[in-house]
Amino acid sequence: MTGRFITFEGGDGAGKSTQIRRLAERLGEAGKSVVTTREPGGTPLAESIRNVILSGGARGFGAEGEALLFGAARADHVEKLIRPALLAGQWVLSDRFLDSTHVYQGLAGGVDETLLAALDRVTVGRTRPDLTVILDLPAELGLQRLAARQSAAGTAPDRFEGDALSLHQARRQAFLDIAAREPERCAVVDASRPEDGVADEIWRVVSARLLHPPRRPATRAGG
Numbered sequence: 001m002t003g004r005f006i007t008f009e010g011g012d013g014a015g016k017s018t019q020i021r022r023l024a025e026r027l028g029e030a031g032k033s034v035v036t037t038r039e040p041g042g043t044p045l046a047e048s049i050r051n052v053i054l055s056g057g058a059r060g061f062g063a064e065g066e067a068l069l070f071g072a073a074r075a076d077h078v079e080k081l082i083r084p085a086l087l088a089g090q091w092v093l094s095d096r097f098l099d100s101t102h103v104y105q106g107l108a109g110g111v112d113e114t115l116l117a118a119l120d121r122v123t124v125g126r127t128r129p130d131l132t133v134i135l136d137l138p139a140e141l142g143l144q145r146l147a148a149r150q151s152a153a154g155t156a157p158d159r160f161e162g163d164a165l166s167l168h169q170a171r172r173q174a175f176l177d178i179a180a181r182e183p184e185r186c187a188v189v190d191a192s193r194p195e196d197g198v199a200d201e202i203w204r205v206v207s208a209r210l211l212h213p214p215r216r217p218a219t220r221a222g223g
Contacts, residue, residue, distance in 0.1 A: 003086035004210050005127070007097040010135035011172050012161045013142030013149070014191045015198065019135065020093045022199040023206065027091055030211070035085045038095035039073065043080045046073035054158040063109035067116060070101050075123040083127050097129060099178055104160060107174035108167060131209055132182075133202055134175050135191035139168035 006023070008016040017038075024034045040050040049069055052058050058066050074097075085092050098120055105111045146161055156162075179186040187205045191198055208214075 002089040004091045004131075005082065005086055005094070005129045006091065006206065006210075007094045007099070007129040007132045008135065009096060009099045009103075009132055009175055009178075010191060011137070011139055011142045011168055011175070013144070013146035014135035014137055015145075015195065016095045016135055018195060019133070019191075019199060019202055020095055022195075023202055024093055026199075026203055027093075027206075033088075033090045035081070035090050035092045036094075037077070037081060037092065039077065039097055039100065040070055041073070042077040042082070042094075045076045049073040054160075056159045059159065063105045063111045064115070067101055067105040067109075067111050067119065070105070071119040071123045074098075074101075078124050078127050086127070094129075097132075098124065099132060099134075099175065102178065103171050103174040107177065108170040129185060131206065132179075132186045133205065134179050134186055134188045135198070136172065136176065136188050137190070137192040139165060139172050141192055142172075143168060 008020055010016060020036055024036050027034045039046075040053060041047045049072060053066060053069055058069055061069070082092050082094070101119075102113070102116055106113055106116050143165065146157070150157065176188065179188045187209070189198060189201050189205070
């Protein structure tokens with residue numbers, strides 16, 4: 001694949017959509033062709049599944065059933081949008097991906113990790129992120145931001161946003177655990193700061209890791 005794939009993860013209210021938009025603008029200014037998308041969603045079929053899940057319509061299936069629905073949406077998303085864009089040399093920025101399923105349905109939801117790993121192999125294969133930006137902030141602050149946004153828009157919490165504070169806290173820790181296990185892929189960014197500071201740090205990470213990565217020392221043959 002010739003493009004680059006960046007995913008954004010973190011708890012509810014962390015500002016993923018805003019930071020994706022800002023990064024897309026800066027990448028565009030740098031001459032990159034950018035596709036922004038989200039999970040579940042990104043294709044007509046996946047958006048339909050999104051509506052079922054976030055409305056609470058799949059709650060009766062339990063965490064395993066929800067994971068399977070996320071997997072179905074992701075398979076369509078990867079096949080019809082993400083993989084073609086990467087093969088065309090575009091940069092894909094996604095609001096959530098595999099890690100959210102491992103956190104929401106797995107580490108904090110009780111679904112067996114073996115099942116989720118098998119689902120990953122079936123739904124995405126080798127189409128994995130080059131970089132995952134984890135926007136981290138205290139769950140209490142995230143919920144405050146979320147409540148303010150919903151009040152301004154006149155909307156209600158979705159299937160996951162309305163969960164108890166303790167569950168939001170567990171999800172935050174689960175994302176940090178993933179970052180600790182996979183530091184080469186993940187970058188944790190403090191999202192409690194002002195928007196501009198967060199955007200600048202994300203740009204520094206993307207520049208250092210993907211736009212201008214350090215060259216590896218050449219190896220000497222026969223040594």
